[in-house]
Amino acid sequence: xxxxxxxxxxxxxxxxxxxxxxxxxxxxxxxxxxxxxxxxxxxxxxxxxxxxxxxxxxxxxxxxxxxxxxxxxxxxxxxxxxxxxxxxxxxxxxxxxxxxxxxxxxxx
Numbered sequence: 416x417x418x419x420x421x422x423x424x425x426x427x428x429x430x431x432x433x434x435x436x437x438x439x440x441x442x443x444x445x446x447x448x449x450x451x452x453x454x455x456x457x458x459x460x461x462x463x464x465x466x467x468x469x470x471x472x473x474x475x476x477x478x479x480x481x482x483x484x485x486x487x488x489x490x491x492x493x494x495x496x497x498x499x500x501x502x503x504x505x506x507x508x509x510x511x512x513x514x515x516x517x518x519x520x521x522x523x
Contacts, residue, residue: 420445424452424461424479437485450479 418424425437440459444451449460459468459477466484467476480488505511515522 418442418450418463418481422481424450424466424481425485426477426479428475428477440479452479 420442422442424440424442426440427437440452442450442452443454443458445463446460448463450463452459452461461468461479466479468479470476502511502514505514512522
């Protein structure tokens, strides 16, 4: 998906992952290497490659996500522990081999 001016990006404070509040921001402009969010003195620049802002005075960077990226993060956070628990308690070696292959693990 090509990101363009007018699209919506989503963010939340990375140090507050347990708070599922996502903020929407519209892209208002761009430069060669950044997306611009906001207007005037409140503009924020988001690096196009890393999808992060510059670090604030405490060293925190805000990460921005497209809608698809946000949905993937929400899915992983909601289901990671359940899937890991199911794998941990699985006694079928064929199922475990299939999971290992899907994850790219090389087992002896």
